[in-house]
Amino acid sequence: MVGFLGEGRLMAPIQFGSRRAAHLFAAGGAVVLSAIVGIVGNFLVNRWQWSLAAAFVCLVAVWVGLELASRTPEANSDFFSEQASSVQSSQSRSVYISTGGDFENRGVVAGGDVDMSDRSVRIGTGGIAVAAVIAVLAAGGTIGVAKGSGLDEPRTPKAVHTQFIVRATAPAGVSPQDAIERAVQILRARAQAAGIAAEIMRMDGETIMIDIAGEVTEGPVRQLIATGSIQFRKILGVIHSAEGTSPPAVDHNNVANVSTVRSKVGAEAWAIAENLEGPLDPAAADADALEPFGRLTGAEVAVLDPTMQFNVPTITCAQLSSRPANLVHDPSRRVVACEFGVAKTLLDVAKVLSTDVKSARGERDQSHGVWVVSLDFTDSGQGKWTNLTWEAFNNEGQECDASALGDEGRCRVAILSDHEIVSSPQIQGVLTGTSQITGSFGESEAKLLAGQINLGVLPIGLRIDAFPVVRK
Incomplete structure (x- = not known):
C-alpha cells in the first residue's frame, strides 16, 4: 500500500x-x-x-x-x-x-x-x-x-459555639447597670484564670452573653457565674432527693414570702410539714399530702425554713438548685444544698468564708496526680479553719448524724459555692496550715474555683436563661 x-x-x-x-x-x-x-x-x-x-x-x-x-x-x-x-x-x-x-x-x-x-x-x-x-x-x-473565582480554596467548616444567655438579678439597693458592668469584668477575669476561651459581653437590659467554642454543658458555666461566695460548712445530714421535673418558671413580678407559700400549698400540707421532726420517708402515709410542695418555684422554696426544706421529701434538688443565689447566702443560718444533683444535704452555719482565705491556687497534687485547690488563710481565717476542722474531726456534740459521716467515721465539711456543693472532704485531722480542697476537679474546674475565691464576689446574682448551640 x-x-x-x-x-x-x-x-x-x-x-x-x-x-x-x-x-x-x-x-x-x-x-x-x-x-x-x-x-x-x-x-x-x-x-x-x-x-x-x-x-x-x-x-x-x-x-x-x-x-x-x-x-x-x-x-x-x-x-x-x-x-x-x-x-x-x-x-x-x-x-x-x-x-x-x-x-x-x-x-x-x-x-x-x-x-x-x-x-x-x-x-x-x-x-x-x-x-x-x-x-x-x-x-x-x-x-x-x-x-x-477563588472556588479552589477549601472552605473552612463553620465552628460550633454555645451561647449562654445569662440574666442578672440585682439585690435591693444595688444599681443594676453598675453591677452588671462589674460582673462582666469579674467573669472575664475568672474565665481567663481558668483557661476558658469565652467571649463575654453585655447585651440589652439585664442580660449577659457568654459565647464558648464547642458544645458545652451548663455545668462549667454555672460555676463560672456563681457569685463567688465560698462558705465552709459542716455537714449535718444527707438524704436522697426524690426525682423531680424542672421547677416552674419564676414570676419576677411577684416576690415570694412565707404567707404566699403557705396559701399556695394549703393548710393541711403546711401543718404536716411544720410538725415534722426529721426527714419524712417518701413511702409514709403523709407523704402524698405534701405533694403541693413539689410545685413550688425555687424562689418560693428559698423562703422556707431550712429544716422544712430538708424534711419535706417532695422538695427536690431541682427546686433547691433553682433558688436565687442571693437568698441563701446568710452565713448565720443553716442551709440545704445538693451534691451530685441527688444528695439533699443539711449544712451547719458557715464558720469560714472566702474572705478568710488569703490566696487560692488551682494546681496538680504531685503525690496523687489529681487537681486540687490549695488554700492559704489570713491570720484570723486560719484560726477559724483550725477550729472548724477540730469540730469535724471529733464530731463535737455529735451534731453529724450517721448519714453525714465519712468512711472513717469523721464529719465532712462542705465547700459551698452559692447553693452548690463543689466538694465535701472528710476531715482526717486538725489542720493548722495550708489546706487543700479535693474533689472531682479537672484543671479548669480547679482554676475556676480558685479564681472565684481570689477575684471576689459578684455584685449581682446571675442565672442561665438559655444556651443554644450555634454555628458561625
Whole structure:
C-alpha cells in the first residue's frame, strides 16, 4: 500500500474494522486523558471536586473530538468521487487519498469510480491531536475558572459555639447597670484564670452573653457565674432527693414570702410539714399530702425554713438548685444544698468564708496526680479553719448524724459555692496550715474555683436563661 499526503507529509492513519471499534477507541482515549487531567488538576487546584469537573469536561471533549475525527465511507462519498477522477491506477492497486486533512478513507479505483463497499473506519493522527487540544483547553478553562473565582480554596467548616444567655438579678439597693458592668469584668477575669476561651459581653437590659467554642454543658458555666461566695460548712445530714421535673418558671413580678407559700400549698400540707421532726420517708402515709410542695418555684422554696426544706421529701434538688443565689447566702443560718444533683444535704452555719482565705491556687497534687485547690488563710481565717476542722474531726456534740459521716467515721465539711456543693472532704485531722480542697476537679474546674475565691464576689446574682448551640 502506498500513502499520499496532499502537502507531501506521510500520515499514519489508524484503521478499525467497524464503527463500534472506533467508538471503543474514542471512549478509551477519553478516559485515559481525563484521568491524566484529573490528577494534574488536583495538584494545581488542590480540590478534588474541581479536578473531577475538569476531568469530566475533558472526557466529553475528547469523545466529541475523536468522533468528529472518524468518518465513514458513506459520509464522504462525494469527496472521494471528486478526488478519484485525478488518480490513475490499475484495478488491483489500493490507494490512500488525503488532502492534508485529518481523515483518510480507502477506495479501490476501478474505471474512474471509487468502490465504497469497504465499511472500515479510520482516524487520522491529526484528528487525535485536535481532540487532545480541545480537551486540554476545556479542562484548563475549568481549572482557570475555579482558581480565578477563588472556588479552589477549601472552605473552612463553620465552628460550633454555645451561647449562654445569662440574666442578672440585682439585690435591693444595688444599681443594676453598675453591677452588671462589674460582673462582666469579674467573669472575664475568672474565665481567663481558668483557661476558658469565652467571649463575654453585655447585651440589652439585664442580660449577659457568654459565647464558648464547642458544645458545652451548663455545668462549667454555672460555676463560672456563681457569685463567688465560698462558705465552709459542716455537714449535718444527707438524704436522697426524690426525682423531680424542672421547677416552674419564676414570676419576677411577684416576690415570694412565707404567707404566699403557705396559701399556695394549703393548710393541711403546711401543718404536716411544720410538725415534722426529721426527714419524712417518701413511702409514709403523709407523704402524698405534701405533694403541693413539689410545685413550688425555687424562689418560693428559698423562703422556707431550712429544716422544712430538708424534711419535706417532695422538695427536690431541682427546686433547691433553682433558688436565687442571693437568698441563701446568710452565713448565720443553716442551709440545704445538693451534691451530685441527688444528695439533699443539711449544712451547719458557715464558720469560714472566702474572705478568710488569703490566696487560692488551682494546681496538680504531685503525690496523687489529681487537681486540687490549695488554700492559704489570713491570720484570723486560719484560726477559724483550725477550729472548724477540730469540730469535724471529733464530731463535737455529735451534731453529724450517721448519714453525714465519712468512711472513717469523721464529719465532712462542705465547700459551698452559692447553693452548690463543689466538694465535701472528710476531715482526717486538725489542720493548722495550708489546706487543700479535693474533689472531682479537672484543671479548669480547679482554676475556676480558685479564681472565684481570689477575684471576689459578684455584685449581682446571675442565672442561665438559655444556651443554644450555634454555628458561625
